[in-house]
Amino acid sequence: xxxxxxxxxxxxxxxxxxxxxxxxxxxxxxxxxxxxxxxxxxxxxxxxxxxxxxxxxxxxxxxxxxxxxxxxxxxxxxxxxxxxxxxxxxxxxxxxxxxxxxxxxxxxxxxxxxxxxxxxxxxxxxxxxxxxxxxxxxxxxxxxxxxxxxxxxxxxxxxxxxxxxxxxxxxxxxxxxxxxxxxxxxxxxxxxxxxxxxxxxxxxxxxxxxxxxxxxxxxxxxxxxxxxxxxxxxxxxxxxxxxxxxxxxxxxxxxxxxxxxxxxxxxxxxxxxxxxxxxxxxxxxxxxxxxxxxxxxxxxxxxxxxxxxxxxxxxxxxxxxxxxxxxxxxxxxxxxxxxxxxxxxxxxxxxxxxxxxxxxxxxxxxxxxxxxxxxxxxxxxxxxxxxxxxxxxxxxxxxxxxxxxxxxxxxxxxxxxxxxxxxxxxxxxxxxxxxxxxxxxxxxxxxxxxxxxxxxxxxxxxxxxxxxxxxxxxxxxxxxxxxxxxxxxxxxxxxxxx
Numbered sequence: 001x002x003x004x005x006x007x008x009x010x011x012x013x014x015x016x017x018x019x020x021x022x023x024x025x026x027x028x029x030x031x032x033x034x035x036x037x038x039x040x041x042x043x044x045x046x047x048x049x050x051x052x053x054x055x056x057x058x059x060x061x062x063x064x065x066x067x068x069x070x071x072x073x074x075x076x077x078x079x080x081x082x083x084x085x086x087x088x089x090x091x092x093x094x095x096x097x098x099x100x101x102x103x104x105x106x107x108x109x110x111x112x113x114x115x116x117x118x119x120x121x122x123x124x125x126x127x128x129x130x131x132x133x134x135x136x137x138x139x140x141x142x143x144x145x146x147x148x149x150x151x152x153x154x155x156x157x158x159x160x161x162x163x164x165x166x167x168x169x170x171x172x173x174x175x176x177x178x179x180x181x182x183x184x185x186x187x188x189x190x191x192x193x194x195x196x197x198x199x200x201x202x203x204x205x206x207x208x209x210x211x212x213x214x215x216x217x218x219x220x221x222x223x224x225x226x227x228x229x230x231x232x233x234x235x236x237x238x239x240x241x242x243x244x245x246x247x248x249x250x251x252x253x254x255x256x257x258x259x260x261x262x263x264x265x266x267x268x269x270x271x272x273x274x275x276x277x278x279x280x281x282x283x284x285x286x287x288x289x290x291x292x293x294x295x296x297x298x299x300x301x302x303x304x305x306x307x308x309x310x311x312x313x314x315x316x317x318x319x320x321x322x323x324x325x326x327x328x329x330x331x332x333x334x335x336x337x338x339x340x341x342x343x344x345x346x347x348x349x350x351x352x353x354x355x356x357x358x359x360x361x362x363x364x365x366x367x368x369x370x371x372x373x374x375x376x377x378x379x380x381x382x383x384x385x386x387x388x389x390x391x392x393x394x395x396x397x398x399x400x401x402x403x404x405x406x407x408x409x410x411x412x413x414x415x416x417x418x419x420x421x422x423x424x425x426x427x428x429x430x431x432x433x434x435x436x437x438x439x440x441x442x443x444x445x446x447x448x449x450x451x452x453x454x455x456x457x458x459x460x461x462x463x464x465x466x467x468x469x470x471x472x473x474x475x476x477x478x479x480x481x482x483x484x485x486x487x488x489x490x491x492x493x494x495x496x497x498x
Contacts, residue, residue, distance in 0.1 A: 049093055056089045057104040064108055068115050070136025083108055248441050267307065267345035268297065268353055272326075274340060279331045281316060283346060287384075288324035289353040297329070297346040301338075307347050313338045316346065356383070360391035360403045362433040363413025364426065365447060382450075391433070397425030403436035410437040410444045 060082050067079055086105035093101060119133050133141065269285035285291050298312035316329040334340060359382055367374040379389040391401035391410075403410055415430055416423040437444055 070134035286325045287321045300345045302343045356388035358390040360410040362430040365413040393429040397429040
């Protein structure tokens with residue numbers, strides 16, 4: 001009995017062990033399936049998310065395509081917004097699945113680029129209309145254009161038909177006119193034949209008359225030849241004179257361009273003070289600027305920026321040089337309704353600050369009649385009065401410079417031809433410089449006129465510089481008026497050649 005119970009226990013233990021083994025194996029297999037199903041579930045979720053994202057992407061693509069076609073998918077202005085939303089859809093998925101969304105996005109962008117190109121190249125509308133155009137609208141637009149072209153073709157066809165009728169009518173008229181012209185031509189030919197016969201008779205009569213006149217012409221030919229030779233000589237003389245005149249005119253033009261240039265964009269100075277009771281003004285230019293007495297200036301308002309000739313408000317004349325940077329002037333013309341004011345501009349078309357008039361000197365110059373040359377002192381006086389003694393000669397007759405069109409005046413002194421002061425070299429130099437002046441159209445003046453233009457004149461008693469009295473001194477406006485010349489004296493730049 002005990003043996004059987006042990007067997008039962010052993011069998012029960014074996015059965016229990018088998019049951020436990022089976023339970024363990026079943027549990028192990030169950031947990032394995034649980035993990036497998038969990039992985040399947042995660043994979044399914046990822047696929048579902050990818051499918052949903054792809055669905056959104058394809059829905060966006062479908063909306064874009066439908067909009068481009070011209071359906072009810074939305075407005076053309078919303079296409080770019082839909083394309084810009086695709087990266088947000090791509091961010092919903094992970095890993096390699098994102099590339100699938102990006103592929104859809106790239107395909108939409110490629111379609112959009114092709115769409116933009118089609119709209120731009122195939123549309124006849126304006127830029128604003130092209131921005132909202134679809135393929136359906138493009139077709140409608142092209143259809144409208146084709147219809148218009150078709151209508152234009154019909155109109156042109158009708159016009160051509162009408163033109164053809166008019167052309168046929170004109171051809172008939174031309175044929176009729178041609179027949180009439182041929183008839184008139186036949187009559188004209190008959191008339192021409194009669195005219196030719198009459199012409200032959202006239203030619204015979206003229207030939208006889210010509211023979212009679214030939215003899216007369218032969219006699220006149222000799223006389224004509226003599227007259228022709230005389231005319232040729234006169235022509236040659238006139239040509240030479242013309243060349244000389246042309247040369248002189250060219251030189252004068254150069255001198256005019258050099259000395260009478262008009263500069264109306266920059267003022268020469270300003271009025272700094274007005275003495276109303278004396279009709280006198282004070283300027284901010286003086287001796288250092290090359291200014292001289294009797295120089296005339298036009299006055300322009302201080303607000304003017306364009307100094308147009310003839311539009312000045314007043315005019316003044318320099319009466320006294322106070323110092324290097326100050327001068328006084330009297331008012332020669334003024335509008336009481338537009339009086340001269342401080343800071344008004346002054347301007348002269350024939351004077352530039354600091355400009356020196358080029359001068360040539362020839363001969364002997366004794367200013368104080370003491371028997372000695374005052375050539376150096378004369379040059380100093382010319383420079384002080386705004387001149388530039390550029391051409392001159394020494395006591396041996398050696399000439400410095402050339403009297404060309406750039407020289408304003410040739411001042412002639414005394415020719416030393418007699419007595420102990422005779423100097424043939426100086427006389428020859430004077431002749432050479434006078435000839436140069438003639439060829440260059442340079443004005444020749446004497447010493448008295450030069451001193452007069454510089455504003456100096458002779459006095460009865462003279463003294464030397466450096467404490468010795470000077471024969472020549474600055475002439476005041478009253479002195480100029482007392483000469484009775486009818487006009488004020490002029491500086492070197494304001495000569496009669498202007």
